[in-house]
Amino acid sequence: DTGVSQDPRHKITKRGQNVTFRCDPISEHNRLYWYRQTLGQGPEFLTYFQNEAQLEKSRLLSDRFSAERPKGSFSTLEIQRTEQGDSAMYLCASSPSYRGQGGFPYEQYFGPGTRLTVT
Amino acid sequence: AQTVTQSQPEMSVQEAETVTLSCTYDTSESDYYLFWYKQPPSRQMILVIRQEAYKQQNATENRFSVNFQKAAKSFSLKISDSQLGDAAMYFCAYPRIYDKIIFGKGTRLHILP
Numbered sequence: 001d002t003g004v005s006q007d008p009r010h011k012i013t014k015r016g017q018n019v020t021f022r023c024d025p026i027s028e029h030n031r032l033y034w035y036r037q038t039l040g041q042g043p044e045f046l047t048y049f050q051n052e053a054q055l056e057k058s059r060l061l062s063d064r065f066s067a068e069r070p071k072g073s074f075s076t077l078e079i080q081r082t083e084q085g086d087s088a089m090y091l092c093a094s095s096p097s098y099r100g101q102g103g104f105p106y107e108q109y110f111g112p113g114t115r116l117t118v119t
Numbered sequence: 120a121q122t123v124t125q126s127q128p129e130m131s132v133q134e135a136e137t138v139t140l141s142c143t144y145d146t147s148e149s150d151y152y153l154f155w156y157k158q159p160p161s162r163q164m165i166l167v168i169r170q171e172a173y174k175q176q177n178a179t180e181n182r183f184s185v186n187f188q189k190a191a192k193s194f195s196l197k198i199s200d201s202q203l204g205d206a207a208m209y210f211c212a213y214p215r216i217y218d219k220i221i222f223g224k225g226t227r228l229h230i231l232p
Contacts, residue, residue: 004163033219040128042210042222043164056219091164097217106152106214110164 004111006092012117013082020078021114025094026103032075033108034067036060037089046090049075050097082118089113121146121213125223132201133231139186140196140226142211148172153187154212154220155196157205164210170194198228206230 005024013019025032030051035043046065047057051072061067064082069075079086093108103109122145132138144153151172158164170178170187177185182199198205211223 031217040224042123042212042224043220044222045219048219093220104169106216107154107166107169108214108220110156112163 004092004094004109006090006111006114008114009112010115010117012119015082015084015118017082018078018080019082019116020076021090021092021116022074022076023092023111024074025092026109027073029094029096029103029109030072031095031097032069033093033095034075034077035091035093037091037113038087043091046077079116082116084118087116087118089115121148121215121221123211123213123221123223125211125226127226128224129227129229131229131231132198134201134203136201137197137199138201138228140198140209140211140228142194142196142223144192144194144211144213146192146213151216152214153185153194154214155183155185155194156210156212156222157207158210158225159204159207167209168196201230203230203232 007022033048034046037043046061047067049069052069064080067077091113093110095108096103124143153170155167156164157167168180168183184197186195208225210225213221
């Protein structure tokens with residue numbers, strides 16, 4: 001396995017359009033996280049899944065945002081009616097639930113991110 | 120709620136010199152982990168070093184070491200023999216067990232040739 005992958009790497013969209021990002025975690029990992037990172041800031045938590053169950057959503061995740069992980073493998077993050085304030089890097093990370101599931105359980109393994117620019 | 124504070128937005132160090140990045144945190148937990156992540160320009164974030172709070176010995180990974188002061192809630196990162204490839208954003212991070220990671224705002228490290 002080559003690590004966490006995200007697609008696309010860059011997305012430019014016009015205000016009001018919908019966008020969808022995809023994340024493929026490390027295959028052995030059953031936990032998947034989404035973060036948002038704006039310029040000069042650290043990543044901020046958005047939501048996370050254990051298998052297909054979405055266990056927590058941040059207050060940052062307005063009703064225009066929705067995330068899914070339908071079969072407990074890849075995940076999608078959709079933003080509807082994008083606004084300029086949505087411009088950011090969207091990071092995905094995965095982690096194992098226990099040692100031996102591919103890594104250290106408290107560590108999250110990050111993908112390269114999707115950079116969204118809303119014009 | 121846990122918080123992580125990095126008070127140095129940017130730092131510069133001469134190549135081959137040593138630099139220390141500061142971090143303070145707050146938690147009511149007695150057992151926890153602390154991480155330093157590195158985010159090179161346009162590249163993904165990777166874990167540099169981790170510290171377990173119940174271990175008094177400071178963690179070391181090659182040229183990277185930490186100074187963990189549990190009572191003071193301080194967790195600094197020391198980079199020895201700085202190399203050009205060390206240029207990156209460095210994030211101090213508090214991983215909540217089986218939960219989100221709380222990140223500081225980061226320190227951008229410049230390496231001067």
